[in-house]
Amino acid sequence: MFGLRPVLMTGLEAQGLDTPTPIQARAIPLIMQGRDLLGLAQTGTGKTLAFGLPVMHAALGAGRPAPKTTQALILAPTRELVNQISETLGAFARKTPLKVQRVVGGAGLNPQIQKLAKGCDVLVATPGRLLDLLDRRALTLDATQMLVLDEADQMLDLGFIHALRKIAALLPKERQTMMFSATMSKQMNEIAEAYLDRPERIQVSPPGKPADKIDQAVHFISQGDKARLLEGYLKDHPEDLALVFSRTKHGAEKLMKLLTGWGIPAGSIHGNKSQGQRERTLRAFREGQIKVLVATDVAARGIDIPDMRHVYNFELPEVPENYVHRIGRTARAGASGRAVAFCAPAEMGDLRAIERLMKRDMAVIGGTPWPDDLAGPARAAARKRGPGRGGPPRREGEGRKPRVRHAAKGRGPGKSGPKAHARKSA
Numbered sequence: 001m002f003g004l005r006p007v008l009m010t011g012l013e014a015q016g017l018d019t020p021t022p023i024q025a026r027a028i029p030l031i032m033q034g035r036d037l038l039g040l041a042q043t044g045t046g047k048t049l050a051f052g053l054p055v056m057h058a059a060l061g062a063g064r065p066a067p068k069t070t071q072a073l074i075l076a077p078t079r080e081l082v083n084q085i086s087e088t089l090g091a092f093a094r095k096t097p098l099k100v101q102r103v104v105g106g107a108g109l110n111p112q113i114q115k116l117a118k119g120c121d122v123l124v125a126t127p128g129r130l131l132d133l134l135d136r137r138a139l140t141l142d143a144t145q146m147l148v149l150d151e152a153d154q155m156l157d158l159g160f161i162h163a164l165r166k167i168a169a170l171l172p173k174e175r176q177t178m179m180f181s182a183t184m185s186k187q188m189n190e191i192a193e194a195y196l197d198r199p200e201r202i203q204v205s206p207p208g209k210p211a212d213k214i215d216q217a218v219h220f221i222s223q224g225d226k227a228r229l230l231e232g233y234l235k236d237h238p239e240d241l242a243l244v245f246s247r248t249k250h251g252a253e254k255l256m257k258l259l260t261g262w263g264i265p266a267g268s269i270h271g272n273k274s275q276g277q278r279e280r281t282l283r284a285f286r287e288g289q290i291k292v293l294v295a296t297d298v299a300a301r302g303i304d305i306p307d308m309r310h311v312y313n314f315e316l317p318e319v320p321e322n323y324v325h326r327i328g329r330t331a332r333a334g335a336s337g338r339a340v341a342f343c344a345p346a347e348m349g350d351l352r353a354i355e356r357l358m359k360r361d362m363a364v365i366g367g368t369p370w371p372d373d374l375a376g377p378a379r380a381a382a383r384k385r386g387p388g389r390g391g392p393p394r395r396e397g398e399g400r401k402p403r404v405r406h407a408a409k410g411r412g413p414g415k416s417g418p419k420a421h422a423r424k425s426a
Contacts, residue, residue, distance in 0.1 A: 002028045004057050011092040021046035022204040028054050031178060036199040038192050039180045045204060047180050051148050052089045055122060058146060059098055065119035068139050070101075072146040074124045075167070077155040079104040079275055080282065084304050085150065086124040098122065105129045106275030113138040127155065127163035134170065141170045146178075149195070153181045153188055153321070161191075168195060182328070183321045213336040214327055218351060220367030223344040226314055227258055229366075233312065233340065234264055234292060241285065242310040244294045245326050246270075247317065255314065256294040266292040297322050305329070313341040316350040320357040345370040 002020075004012075012018070020028070023041040030037055031054035041047055055072045062071050076082045086102035093100045101120040103112045105128050112129075116139050123130075123139075133139050147168075149155065155164065177196050181188060192199065221229050234242055246252040249270040256268035267281040267290045285293045286305055297317060311330045317323050323341075330337025341362065343351050348370050355361055 002032060002053075004028075004032075004053055005060050007060070007096050008053055008056060008092060011095070015091070017049075021050075023047055023202070024050045024053075026202045026204065027051065027178075030200045030202070031055075031176070032057065034176055036176060036196040037178045038196060038199045038201045039178065040184055040201070040203040041180070041182065047150065048085055048088045051150070051178050051180065052085070052092070055146055055148065056089060056092060056096075056098060059121040060096060062121075062145070064097075065099075065121055066143060067119050068116055068137075069119045069143040070116075070121070070123035070139065070141070071144065072122045072148070073130075073141065073144050073171075074122065074148040074150060075127055075130070075155070075164070076124065076150045077126065077160065078298050079106060079126060079278060080269070080298075081151060082124050082126055083279070089122060089124070093122075100124065103129050103133060104275060105132075106273075106278070109133070109136070127160045127167060130167060131163055134167075141167070142172065144171055144175065146176050147171060147195075149177075149179045151181065152179045152191065153183045154325070156187055156191065161187075164191075164195075182325060214330060215336070215338045216327065216341075216362055217339070217365040218341045218343050218362040219365055220343050220369060223346070226342045226344070227255065229342065230255075230312060230314060231259070231262055231264065233310075234259070237310060238291065240291070240310055241288070241305065241308040242292050242312060243308055243326075243329050244292060244312045244314050245317070246294060246296060247315045249296060251315070252294045252296050256292075259292055259294070264292055265290040266294060268294040269298075270296040271298055297326070309337050311337065311339040313339070316341055316343060316347045316354065318350060320350070320353040323354045324357070340365070343367075343370070348372075 023039060023045050027037060027039050027050040031051065037051075039047065039050065041050075051074070055074070059071050065071050074085060076085060082102050082104050086100055090100045099118075099120040100122045101115050102124045103116070104126050107129075109132065112133065113136065116123075116133065130139075134141070149164070155161075177199075179192055179196060179199075219229065230244065244255065246255055249272045252268045252270045253272070256266045259266040267284060269278045269281050273281070281290070281293070284290045294314075308330050311327050313323065313326060317326065327337075327339035330339060341351065341354075351362070
């Protein structure tokens with residue numbers, strides 16, 4: 001299939017993967033021809049193998065890497081997604097001489113430096129931690145021939161644009177670059193023009209279109225009643241795995257503790273958790289030791305658990321595209337799933353933005369839509385009260401007080417600027 005090396009074909013057969021997904025069928029031949037690629041596909045469609053198989057195919061024919069180098073670099077916005085990619089590729093690399101390494105923030109630098117000392121064939125990394133290692137000269141990108149930007153739109157959302165520019169400047173000009181994304185914005189087009197050389201563009205589903213097998217619905221409920229409503233939904237399906245999304249780190253942690261106190265086995269992952277804590281919680285979730293995972297959008301594209309059937313948007317995202325990524329955690333690999341959005345009066349604008357993006361009205365399974373004469377003032381009142389007083393929650397990565405930029409005096413954003421934010425998010 002596609003002319004892939006026999007050892008990779010054996011790996012596909014061992015995993016029962018005999019039919020490529022649409023993104024794989026269109027992307028793999030183009031990548032193996034050496035073309036730059038811009039791939040647009042909804043989450044859960046098999047993008048990892050769409051770029052991973054041809055990357056490993058090329059690495060197998062490139063000889064051993066030199067110390068402190070990598071032949072292929074894959075960048076992803078979150079630790080969870082880096083782990084998912086490296087585990088997927090690592091399964092194929094076990095019976096080959098390939099070395100697949102991963103580096104993420106929240107883990108010790110010295111062990112990662114030691115792993116890179118002998119070089120690797122494929123490196124999967126978050127941009128912030130990669131820059132840390134490059135600054136310490138633990139790695140050079142001079143010999144890197146392939147670059148993959150996975151979930152590129154979320155990297156822009158998380159403020160990685162400056163990190164990406166710095167990394168790209170350290171790569172050879174003669175290289176093959178692939179960019180994959182679930183959505184396409186004006187800024188994404190600008191990034192594609194800057195990083196890709198006459199790319200082939202493939203799109204297997206319209207931007208903003210979630211998986212067809214996700215049953216979506218909205219429940220209109222006041223903000224203060226959401227927790228008890230969630231408890232009811234979870235207790236209706238006590239044996240099923242459920243993912244609950246909160247806008248903020250503090251909110252996710254508070255909700256997790258509340259559910260645990262009510263006798264519901266729950267865990268949380270967000271930016272305040274160490275890498276070890278996040279990995280242990282995800283492992284417990286995969287193994288069914290905990291049935292509910294409360295997360296922020298940092299985790300929206302890094303969780304791949306085929307058995308997860310329910311996604312609850314406890315708070316609607318302010319960026320409508322994030323809704324698509326959130327619910328894309330269910331209905332993986334052709335399975336079916338269910339997504340329920342909880343909508344308070346102040347969130348009516350967010351709901352309408354989501355419906356416009358998807359070009360469909362969401363089915364109502366509880367409550368009635370809030371009237372505009374209530375929704376508007378509720379939003380304004382929430383904004384006035386601010387975070388912590390019943391107002392809109394502060395999004396992950398936002399500080400308590402905004403830093404004032406003094407452009408006239410030549411001052412930059414300082415430690416609260418995009419670079420620092422990108423490194424912290426990684």
